[in-house]
Structure formats: structure tokens, C-alpha cells
Amino acid sequence: MSAPIIGITFGNTTSSIAYINPKNDVDVIANQDGERAIPSVLSYVGEDEYHGGQALQQLIRNPKNTIINFRDFIGLPFAEADVTKCANGSPAVEVDGKVGFIVSRGEGREEKVVVDEVVSRHLRKLKSAAEDYVGSQISDIVLTVPTTFTEVQKEALKAAAKKVGLNIIQLINEPSSSLLAHVEKYPFNEDVNVVVADFGGTRSDAAVIAIRNGVFTVLASKYDTHLGGDELDAELIEFFAKDFEKKNKSNPKNNARSLAKLRHNAIITKKTLSNTQTATISIESLADGFDYHTSVNRMRFELVTNKVFSKFSTFITDVIAEAALDPLDINAVLLCGGVSYTPKLATNLEFLLPESVAILGPASKNASNAPNELCASGAALQARLVSDYDAEELAAALQPAIINTPHFPNAIGLLGAQGEFHPVLLPETSYPVQKKLTLNDAQGDLLISVYEGKHHFEEKTLDPPPKEAKKEDEEDEEWSSEEEEPEVVREKLYTPQTKLMELGVKGVKGLELAFNLNKGGVLRVTAKDLKTGNVVKGEL
Amino acid sequence: MITLPPLTSDIGVNVNTSAQKPQSVSRPVEPVGRYFLQHAQRTLRNHTWSEFERIEAEKNAKNVKQSSVDPDELLFDEELADNTLLVHDPKDWKTADLYAAMGLSKLRYKATPEQIIKSHRKQVLKHHPDKRSAFGGLDQDGFFKIIQKAYETLIDPTKKAQYDSCDYQSDVEPPQKDEKYDFFEAWGPVFEAEARFSKKKPIPSIGDINTPKKEVESFYSFWHRFDSWRSFEFADEDVPDDSSNRDHKRYIERKNKAARDKKKTADNARLVKLVERAVSEDPRIRKFKEEEKQERERKKWERDAGSRAEAEAKKKAEEEAKAKAEADAIAKEAAKVDKKKLKEAAKAAKKKNKRAIRGCAKEAGYFGDESQATTIDEQLGFIVDSLDDEQLVEVAEKIKGSPQAAKETLQGSAKQLVESKKLPAAIVSYFVN
Numbered sequence: 001m002s003a004p005i006i007g008i009t010f011g012n013t014t015s016s017i018a019y020i021n022p023k024n025d026v027d028v029i030a031n032q033d034g035e036r037a038i039p040s041v042l043s044y045v046g047e048d049e050y051h052g053g054q055a056l057q058q059l060i061r062n063p064k065n066t067i068i069n070f071r072d073f074i075g076l077p078f079a080e081a082d083v084t085k086c087a088n089g090s091p092a093v094e095v096d097g098k099v100g101f102i103v104s105r106g107e108g109r110e111e112k113v114v115v116d117e118v119v120s121r122h123l124r125k126l127k128s129a130a131e132d133y134v135g136s137q138i139s140d141i142v143l144t145v146p147t148t149f150t151e152v153q154k155e156a157l158k159a160a161a162k163k164v165g166l167n168i169i170q171l172i173n174e175p176s177s178s179l180l181a182h183v184e185k186y187p188f189n190e191d192v193n194v195v196v197a198d199f200g201g202t203r204s205d206a207a208v209i210a211i212r213n214g215v216f217t218v219l220a221s222k223y224d225t226h227l228g229g230d231e232l233d234a235e236l237i238e239f240f241a242k243d244f245e246k247k248n249k250s251n252p253k254n255n256a257r258s259l260a261k262l263r264h265n266a267i268i269t270k271k272t273l274s275n276t277q278t279a280t281i282s283i284e285s286l287a288d289g290f291d292y293h294t295s296v297n298r299m300r301f302e303l304v305t306n307k308v309f310s311k312f313s314t315f316i317t318d319v320i321a322e323a324a325l326d327p328l329d330i331n332a333v334l335l336c337g338g339v340s341y342t343p344k345l346a347t348n349l350e351f352l353l354p355e356s357v358a359i360l361g362p363a364s365k366n367a368s369n370a371p372n373e374l375c376a377s378g379a380a381l382q383a384r385l386v387s388d389y390d391a392e393e394l395a396a397a398l399q400p401a402i403i404n405t406p407h408f409p410n411a412i413g414l415l416g417a418q419g420e421f422h423p424v425l426l427p428e429t430s431y432p433v434q435k436k437l438t439l440n441d442a443q444g445d446l447l448i449s450v451y452e453g454k455h456h457f458e459e460k461t462l463d464p465p466p467k468e469a470k471k472e473d474e475e476d477e478e479w480s481s482e483e484e485e486p487e488v489v490r491e492k493l494y495t496p497q498t499k500l501m502e503l504g505v506k507g508v509k510g511l512e513l514a515f516n517l518n519k520g521g522v523l524r525v526t527a528k529d530l531k532t533g534n535v536v537k538g539e540l
Numbered sequence: 541m542i543t544l545p546p547l548t549s550d551i552g553v554n555v556n557t558s559a560q561k562p563q564s565v566s567r568p569v570e571p572v573g574r575y576f577l578q579h580a581q582r583t584l585r586n587h588t589w590s591e592f593e594r595i596e597a598e599k600n601a602k603n604v605k606q607s608s609v610d611p612d613e614l615l616f617d618e619e620l621a622d623n624t625l626l627v628h629d630p631k632d633w634k635t636a637d638l639y640a641a642m643g644l645s646k647l648r649y650k651a652t653p654e655q656i657i658k659s660h661r662k663q664v665l666k667h668h669p670d671k672r673s674a675f676g677g678l679d680q681d682g683f684f685k686i687i688q689k690a691y692e693t694l695i696d697p698t699k700k701a702q703y704d705s706c707d708y709q710s711d712v713e714p715p716q717k718d719e720k721y722d723f724f725e726a727w728g729p730v731f732e733a734e735a736r737f738s739k740k741k742p743i744p745s746i747g748d749i750n751t752p753k754k755e756v757e758s759f760y761s762f763w764h765r766f767d768s769w770r771s772f773e774f775a776d777e778d779v780p781d782d783s784s785n786r787d788h789k790r791y792i793e794r795k796n797k798a799a800r801d802k803k804k805t806a807d808n809a810r811l812v813k814l815v816e817r818a819v820s821e822d823p824r825i826r827k828f829k830e831e832e833k834q835e836r837e838r839k840k841w842e843r844d845a846g847s848r849a850e851a852e853a854k855k856k857a858e859e860e861a862k863a864k865a866e867a868d869a870i871a872k873e874a875a876k877v878d879k880k881k882l883k884e885a886a887k888a889a890k891k892k893n894k895r896a897i898r899g900c901a902k903e904a905g906y907f908g909d910e911s912q913a914t915t916i917d918e919q920l921g922f923i924v925d926s927l928d929d930e931q932l933v934e935v936a937e938k939i940k941g942s943p944q945a946a947k948e949t950l951q952g953s954a955k956q957l958v959e960s961k962k963l964p965a966a967i968v969s970y971f972v973n
Contacts, residue, residue: 176570183573214575217567382572389577397580398571405579406564417543430569432582434589445547502554504547511544516589521564536553 004134005387006141007379008126009174010157012071012085013201013229014338015040015122016373017130018380026181026380028373031129037338037372038129041089042067042121046106051125060260063089065103069202070122072146072225073099073115075156082225085202088260116160124164140169142383144177144375146205147221169394170386174198175207176216177378178336183211184381186366191426192331193219197316198375199339201229204315208323208330212429217407219428220323227311229270229339235305236266240281244292252287261286273301274341302344312339313348326457327353328492335361340371354490405430408517411453411494421453421494424515431517438530442511448503448536450515450525451496458491503527503536616659621645630685634774638690638703641683649704649736653695660691704736706774714814723823724748731763731818734811737770749824756824763815772803886929893936894924900950904943912970919968923954926962 005020014037021027030036033053043055043066050058058066068089073081081099083092090101099115113121130138143161145154154171161168175196188194188211197206207221237253240262245251252258265281272279273296282293302309320327333349340346346361353359360367368374386394396402407430413423424435503525505511510530517523527536569576582592620626621640628636637645643659644651651659665671669681693699704710712733715726728746735743744759751759776796780789819825901907901916909916927935935953939946954971957963965972 170571172572173570176572180572209570214573215579216570216573216576218570219567378572385574385577396584397577400568402580402583403568403571404566405569407567408564415545417545419545428565428567430567431564432579439544442544446544447547448544500555504553506547519583539555 003140003387004130004136004138005380005383006130006134006138007144007177007376007381007383008123008130008141009144009177009376009379010071010119010123010126011040011200011375012069012203013040014038014372015126016376017126017133018373018376019130019134020380020384024384026184026377028370028376029130029133031125032132038126040068040071040122042118042125044103044105044111049121051122056264059089060257060264063256063260064091066090067101067103067113067118070099070101070115070118072203074119074160075116075150075153085225088263116156119157119160120163123161123166127164127166139165140167140383140387142170142172142379142386143168144174144379145171146203146223147173147175147207147218148205148223169391170382170398172379172382173207173218174205174375175209175218175221177376177382178374179209179211179216179334179378180381181374181378182334182360182367183214184377185368186360188331191429193325193329195316195319195330195333197312197319197333197335197340198337199228199312199335199345200337202226203228204312204337204339206316206319208319208325210426210428212426213433213435215430217428217430219325220319222315222319222322224315227308227315229267229337231308231311232270232305232339232342233263233266235308236270236301237262239296239300239304240266240292240294243294244286244290248288248290248292250288250290252292255287258287262292269296270301271341273298274343298343305344309344309348312345313352316349317352326492327357328457328490330357332358332360334367334374335359336371336374338372405432406521407431408521410497411455412500412515412517412523413451413453413494413496414513415449415451415496419496421451421496423453423494424513425517427455429517431521432519434514434516437513437515439511439513440530443509445504445506446508446511448505448513448525448527450500450502450523452498452500453494453496455492455494458493501525505529505536610658612655612658615644615647615655616662617643617645625686626680626683628682628686630682630689633686633689636686636690637709638686638693639707639709641686641690642694644694648710649707651694656691656694660687660695663687701769702771702774705770705772710736714817717817723821727818727821730814734766734814737768739767739769747824749827751824753824753828756822756828760815760819763811763818766811766815768808768811770804770807772800775803776800890929890932893932896936897924897927897932897939897950900939900946904946907943907947909970916970919954919970920950922963922967923950923957923971926957927953931956 007018009016009018016028016037017031018026018028028036031038031052035053038052039056041052041055041059043050043058043062045058045062045065055066059068066089067086069085070092072085073083073092076099077097078092078094078099081092083099086092086101090103092099093102093112094100095112095114101113101115101118103111103113105111127138141161143157145157149157149171157171158168175198178198179194179196191210191212193208193210195206195208198204203223203225204227205221205223208219210217210219237259241251241253252262261283265283269279269281276298278295278297280293280295282291284291286292316333317327320330330353333353335345335349340361343361343363346359346363349357349359358364358366362369362371368377389397407428408425409427411421411423411427412425412429413421416422424437425433500523505527508527508529508531512528512530514526514528515523516526522539524537524539529535569579571580578592578596581587587595617640620643622637622645625636625641639645639648639651641663642651642656643663644655647655664684664687667684667687669684672680672684693703710733712729714730715721724746731746740762744755744762746759747755773796776799777792779792779796898917898920901920902913906913906916924932931953935949938949951971954963954968958965958968958972
């Protein structure tokens with residue numbers, strides 16, 4: 001291994017660096033302050049430049065010179081940028097038609113920095129943090145970007161990285177990166193549809209990704225720049241502010257500094273509540289010299305932020321709808337981003353979505369318990385993969401001709417003994433593709449009929465379980481009567497549509513079926529007898 | 541698991557070619573992950589699935605090979621090299637083969653500390669008394685004690701050096717004198733084994749048949765001046781505690797020292813003898829001697845070059861003169877023969893021409909005057925006899941054509957002859973008229 005392999009995730013709120021350690025595992029590395037999720041914040045006090053957590057501290061005392069939430073502005077003209085997000089920190093102004101910030105560098109000297117420069121400085125800090133950790137020069141990285149980034153923005157990002165000596169070998173989409181990291185550790189072993197939901201600090205992204213033979217296809221993606229952890233903070237701040245006002249007759253929201261203090265502590269409380277049932281918040285001299293000290297339990301927090309949580313849930317159902325899919329089509333929801341730590345998010349989704357959908361959050365045993373590190377890990381994994389390729393090979397692999405592949409809209413499958421349809425290639429399978437199916441207990445003369453299938457949903461009303469004998473006392477009966485509401489169960493069913501081909505095999509013992517859909521869309525089904533090796537082939 | 545329906549009718553392959561396939565949708569796939577890169581490679585290189593699977597399988601096989609086996613493990617003994625060790629008395633551990641006990645009989649003195657630690661761990665796992673008794677063995681932990689002693693000895697560099705000095709099993713015997721062998725194959729390991737005692741590093745290699753003289757000489761000079769650290773403390777008799785009897789202790793110590801010195805001297809003598817024998821058997825030394833001899837001879841030859849050249853020149857001149865005389869004689873003889881041959885050929889040609897002219901009248905049917913045949917033949921004879929050589933050739937050439945041309949020619953030559961008074965006209969009346 002020559003150069004260290006690094007993947008970086010650059011978020012609005014925090015950035016993470018992941019690296020493949022000599023044991024070939026992924027490590028999300030910490031900066032000098034021990035932060036793995038390094039706040040994407042730069043702050044200027046006189047000549048000094050602060051970065052990460054130290055800069056975040058400055059948000060209370062020195063908000064005018066603290067640049068936050070700048071990631072989304074790169075490559076955007078000022079007119080298109082939503083600058084309200086920077087309200088808490090250094091205000092965004094127009095510099096050369098782009099977004100910029102004015103920070104004072106001591107002695108009345110002011111500096112105008114364009115967002116590209118801010119990004120460069122941020123990346124330089126990340127680079128030096130990574131170099132300190134790894135102990136060698138870093139040049140090639142894989143960086144993640146949101147699905148909404150335009151080509152112009154990507155180019156601007158590449159240029160900003162180049163300026164600090166970072167060569168971006170590939171930009172990958174955040175949801176794919178997270179999914180890659182998840183699949184690396186907890187492979188699905190079959191073709192699935194996954195919703196990757198990234199709830200960050202200021203914005204939320206969700207994408208419906210179909211995994212077919214390990215290849216990811218984004219079926220739909222959605223983002224909301226006003227939905228994120230900050231919303232939760234806002235609700236919590238509101239709650240605390242009201243409580244404080246009631247106690248002390250003073251509103252901390254009237255004073256910017258009090259508000260910043262409250263926000264800072266509310267964020268900590270929120271994070272604590274993800275792990276414990278109760279948390280305390282104590283702020284000295286919050287407003288008008290009054291201290292604030294109270295404890296809040298998780299239930300309270302969930303009640304206070306209920307509105308936001310329902311927004312999160314709707315956001316997920318919306319993206320599923322946008323992909324023209326039904327919740328039943330979805331096999332799993334992968335939660336990533338900092339907000340995923342809150343247990344309420346997962347429980348809400350579990351309630352909302354059918355049971356067949358696995359919620360892969362930190363509480364699930366089949367998922368990483370560091371959802372905010374997934375994205376960076378994925379980038380590092382991708383960096384490891386592409387480090388085996390030279391630049392030309394990679395460029396060739398990333399040609400549109402290769403990335404844009406045809407997808408077959410319907411399922412292709414087999415008819416079972418009862419005439420039921422078993423999908424082999426699921427809808428939205430990208431081809432060329434080959435899938436093998438081994439039927440070990442297939443014996444004798446058999447008919448392999450290949451059909452194209454469509455699925456539909458059926459609602460079934462399950463009869464309530466027959467009442468138990470009426471020996472029980474009244475209380476019990478009352479209790480059980482609530483359960484008697486007929487349960488409606490929706491089911492996903494496939495129906496065979498067009499017959500594509502039939503193959504007859506005789507006297508087999510164990511059968512291996514290979515479905516092969518080549519570039520031109522020619523379907524070839526090969527049935528191979530495992531015992532004798534006889535092959536029957538059909539081509540369409 | 542899918543259960544397939546039974547085959548009811550006799551269907552081989554039945555493809556519904558009329559099936560309308562739905563329009564496929566082109567979407568970008570995410571350029572991430574192993575599977576995408578595999579897809580890209582398949583597309584770029586136009587691999588078929590079977591080719592692709594073969595390539596992947598090869599890659600996997602390679603990875604497994606590379607990753608799974610610790611290279612050191614392969615050098616350790618699979619099984620105990622010497623089963624008598626199991627019943628060896630642990631009190632006499634010094635006489636046991638410690639390397640064999642550690643499972644290092646292939647490596648012996650070459651074993652590194654890491655390898656010793658690893659193999660010790662392996663041996664302990666295998667031969668720990670707890671494990672033995674679990675298999676129903678008795679409390680025989682003798683071999684385990686030997687393993688522990690072996691580990692103690694081998695892990696300590698000083699003790700290892702002492703043991704290696706007395707590890708005669710690592711010595712490689714030189715080949716028997718009376719048998720045939722390849723010098724380098726037979727002696728290479730001998731010197732390699734002896735070199736383990738060298739204080740000086742690096743150790744020159746024995747080389748091969750093409751090694752230059754200088755290197756061979758430095759190789760043997762290294763061995764002639766070999767500086768060995770071999771010592772024989774390991775074989776010392778145990779020195780008793782001084783508390784019992786100091787004199788006895790000193791006696792033992794003296795005895796030990798004397799034994800060591802004796803062994804050391806013997807070992808040095810052995811090595812000197814060994815090297816001498818190697819020198820005497822080295823084909824390169826023989827080759828170099830041969831070359832030296834040739835060189836000497838060549839030099840001598842060059843020294844005598846002047847007188848030899850004179851004699852040679854003289855000899856050469858004589859030879860040349862003789863050759864020239866011989867060549868002349870041969871040439872003369874040949875010329876004579878040639879002349880005779882030419883003459884005979886001319887004669888034959890003349891005869892042939894004469895015969896042709898004489899016969900031409902007959903061939904031409906006597907030009908239509910067969911009644912005068914005898915006259916014509918007779919007169920032709922005269923003409924032929926009178927013609928000189930050149931005319932003969934000319935006439936013979938001309939008469940080859942038609943009978944008319946033959947007659948005209950003969951007439952012409954007859955007239956010529958008459959005119960030149962070589963023949964009277966009466967004799968050749970037929971041709972003149």
C-alpha cells in the first residue's frame with residue numbers, strides 16, 4: 001500500500017474523514033481535538049483561525065466572525081443561494097456574484113472571503129488532521145457530495161480541493177456512499193430496494209436505491225434544506241426558553257448571546273437523550289444573570305419535537321412515493337446522519353412502515369451503530385477500490401456510456417408448481433446481468449416456464465382470532481375487545497404476465513438455472529443438470 | 541425454494557418470440573462499489589460472463605493463497621522428527637536434539653527468535669501435560685520438560701551459540717573421497733554449515749565453475765584464515781557447588797577447560813584439513829593451474845617468435861619454388877595433349893564434310909540424272925579431293941539445303957576449281973556444263 005487511502009465526507013454541519021488502516025479496516029479518524037464528526041465551522045479571532053469544535057465554541061461570543069453552513073453555497077451564484085441558514089453565524093454577503101463572508105482579522109481590518117476559499121481552508125484543515133493521524137502525505141481522496149450537486153458545483157469543489165493539494169479521484173453521492181459502507185459490513189445477500197435517509201444538521205436527503213446484483217441504482221431522491229437536527233434544536237430551545245421565562249420572567253431568545261448559549265446546551269442535551277432516558281441542562285447566567293438548571297426526560301423531548309419527527313417520517317414516505325413504489329416494495333430503510341441517533345426516529349418509522357421493512361438505525365443489530373460515520377466510511381471503501389485502478393481506467397469506467405445502463409422495468413421469473421410466480425430478476429434490474437439459481441431438490445422431468453411478471457397489492461382482512469371461552473371475568477373481556485378490530489394486511493403479490501419461454505428438462509437431479517440478460521436485451525435461460533451436466537438453453 | 545411444475549407435454553425449448561418486451565428505461569447506476577467496477581470492466585473489455593467468472597475465480601484463488609498461510613509455519617516440522625525424544629530422560633536433556641524437540645529440525649541454527657517463539661508455542665499446545673493426560677496418557681511430562689529446556693536454551697543468544705557449537709547434526713559431511721560428485725553441489729552445503737561459526741561477516745560464497753580466479757582465491761584465503769567462535773562449553777561436565785569441595789570443583793573446572801581446548805584444537809585441525817581437501821578437489825583450481833601452464837607455454841612460444849619466423853619464411857620460399865616448377869610441367873603436358881586433340885577433331889570434321897559432299901548427290905537423287913550416277917559420284921570425288929579445308933566447310937554447309945541448292949553449289953565450286961586450274965574441266969564435266 002503506497003499512498004494512504006482516504007475518504008472524506010463534507011457536510012454542512014460536520015465533516016468526517018475515514019481511512020483504510022493497515023489492517024484493511026475502515027477507521028473514521030479524529031482530529032487533534034478528538035472529534036470524529038468535525039464541525040464544518042471556521043472562526044476568526046484576530047489573526048487566528050479556528051476550525052472544528054473550537055470554532056463552534058466561538059459561535060457564542062464571536063458569531064459575526066464564525067462561518068457556518070457554507071457547504072451548499074459552493075459554485076452557486078448568490079441569487080440562488082439560501083443564505084438564511086447562516087443567520088446564526090457570519091452573515092453571507094455577495095462577493096463577485098458568489099456567496100462570501102466578511103470576517104474581521106483584528107485592528108479593524110476586514111477580510112472578504114469567497115465561499116470557494118472557505119471550502120479550501122476547511123479542506124486544508126481536514127487534510128492536516130488526516131495527515132497528523134496517518135503520518136504521511138495525503139493527495140488522493142474520494143469525496144462525497146449530495147445528489148443535488150450540479151456539475152458546476154462539483155467542478156468548484158474539485159478546484160477548491162486542488163488548491164490545497166487534494167486530488168479528488170472520484171466524487172460519489174452521499175446516499176450511495178452510506179449504503180456502500182453498510183453493505184460492506186452487513187450484506188443483503190439478495191436484490192433489495194433500500195431507502196437511504198440522511199438526516200443531517202440542516203438538511204435531509206433521502207434516496208431510494210435499488211440494489212441489483214450489487215449494483216446500485218438511484219430510483220428517486222429527495223432533499224429538504226429546512227429539515228434536520230437544527231429543527232429539533234429549535235423546538236427544544238423554544239421549550240427551554242418558555243420554561244425559563246416562566247421561572248425567571250426573562251426571555252433568553254431576546255438576547256443573541258443567550259440564545260447561542262442555549263442552543264449550544266440544547267444540542268448537548270439532545271445528544272445525551274439519544275443514549276439516556278433523562279438529561280440535565282444547566283447554564284450559568286443564561287439571561288439577565290439568572291442561571292438555568294433543569295432536567296428533561298426523553299418522553300418530554302419526544303413530545304416537544306413530535307412535529308419534527310412526523311416531518312421526518314413524511315419525508316421518507318414522500319420519497320418512496322416519488323420513486324413510484326409502495327412501502328411494501330421497500331426492504332429496508334438505512335438511517336444515517338447525526339439525527340439517526342435519536343431512537344424516536346426509528347420507532348416512528350417502524351410504526352409507519354410495514355413490518356417487512358427493516359429499519360437500519362443504530363438500534364438495529366444489523367446496522368452500524370455510528371450512522372454519522374457511514375458516509376465517510378463508504379467514501380474510504382470506494383477509495384480503496386479505485387486505488388487499484390489508474391486514472392485512465394477509472395475515467396474509462398466512469399464514462400456515461402457505462403454508467404447509463406438499461407434497466408428492465410418488469411420482473412422476470414419462474415412459474416412454480418402451483419402456478420405461482422417466483423421473481424428471479426426483480427423490476428428495475430440493470431442489464432447486462434446474470435443470475436444463477438440452484439435448485440438442489442429438483443428431480444425428474446420438469447417444466448421451466450419463464451414469465452414476465454407484474455406485482456400488485458392485495459388487501460386482506462384478517463378475521464379476528466376466535467374469542468376464547470367466556471369463562472374469563474369482565475375486565476379481561478373488555479381488555480381483549482380492543483384487539484378484535486379486524487386487522488388489514490396488505491400483501492405484495494406477483495402475477496405472471498407474458499410467457500417468454502418454456503424449457504423442458506428430463507430426468508434431472510438438481511438443477512442450476514442461469515438467467516442472462518445481455519447488452520442487447522436478449523434473454524437467455526440456461527438450465528444445467530447438476531448431476532450429468534446436460535444443458536438446455538433458450539434464447540429470446 | 542421453488543418447486544417446479546412437472547413436465548406434462550414433450551417440450552424441448554419453446555420460445556415465445558412474439559412476446560412484446562416492455563421498453564427498457566435507461567438510468568444511471570451509481571458508480572460505487574465492487575460490483576459497479578466489475579460491471580465497468582466487463583463492459584469495457586467486452587468479457588462474457590464465463591470469462592468474467594473465470595478471471596474472478598483466479599483472483600480469489602490467488603488472494604486465498606497469499607493470505608492464509610504464515611510462511612514460518614511451513615518451515616516447522618509437521619510431526620516430531622525423532623520419536624525417541626518422547627521417552628528421553630529429561631535429566632539428560634543436554635543429549636537430546638533440542639531443535640527436533642522444538643519442531644525446528646529443518647531450520648536448526650537458522651531459526652530466528654520469532655520462529656523459535658512461534659514453534660515453542662505450537663509445541664507447548666501440542667505436548668502440554670494437561671493435554672496429554674486429557675488423552676488418557678500418564679503423568680509423563682518428560683518431553684514437555686525437554687521442550688521447556690530447549691526453549692530456554694535457544695531463546696538466549698549466548699546459550700544458543702553454545703548449543704549450536706555442539707550441534708553436530710547441523711554439520712554437513714564432505715563427500716566420500718572415492719566417489720564421483722559435483723564439486724559445488726557437494727561442497728556448497730559443507731562450507732555453508734561451517735560458516736555459521738564465522739566471526740567475520742559477510743561470508744564469501746563458493747561460487748560456481750565460472751567464478752573468476754580472484755574471487756576463488758579470496759574464498760579460500762577466507763577459509764584458510766577462518767576465525768571461529770565455536771566453543772564447547774555445552775559439553776562441559778557439570779561443575780559441583782563450591783560448598784562441598786573447592787578442590788574438586790577446581791579440578792572439574794580444569795578438566796572442562798582442558799577438554800574444551802582439546803576439542804577446539806581438534807575442530808580447527810579438522811577445518812584446515814577440510815579446506816585443504818576442498819582446494820585439492822576444486823575443479824577451478826585445477827583449471828587455473830592448467831591455464832597458468834598454457835599461459836607459460838604461450839609466453840615461451842612468443843619469446844621464440846623471431847627465429848621461428850625466419851625458418852618459416854625460408855621453408856615457405858622453398859615450397860613455393862617447388863610448387864611453381866610442378867605447375868609448369870603440368871601446363872606443358874596439358875598443352876601438348878590439347879593440340880593433338882584439336883588436330884584429330886579437325887581431321888574428323890574434314891572427313892565428315894567430305895563424306896557429306898560425296899553423299900549429297902546420292903541423297904538428292906543425282907539431281908534427276910540417275911543414269912549418270914557413276915559419273916557424278918566419280919566427279920564429286922575429284923571435287924572433294926581438290927577442295928581445300930575452308931572450301932570444304934563452306935560447301936558442306938551450303939549443300940545442306942534443297943537438292944537444287946546443292947547442285948548449284950557444287951557447280952560453283954567445280955567452276956572455281958577449273959578456273960583456278962586445280963582440275964581440268966573434263967574431269968568435272970557434269971558440273972561445269
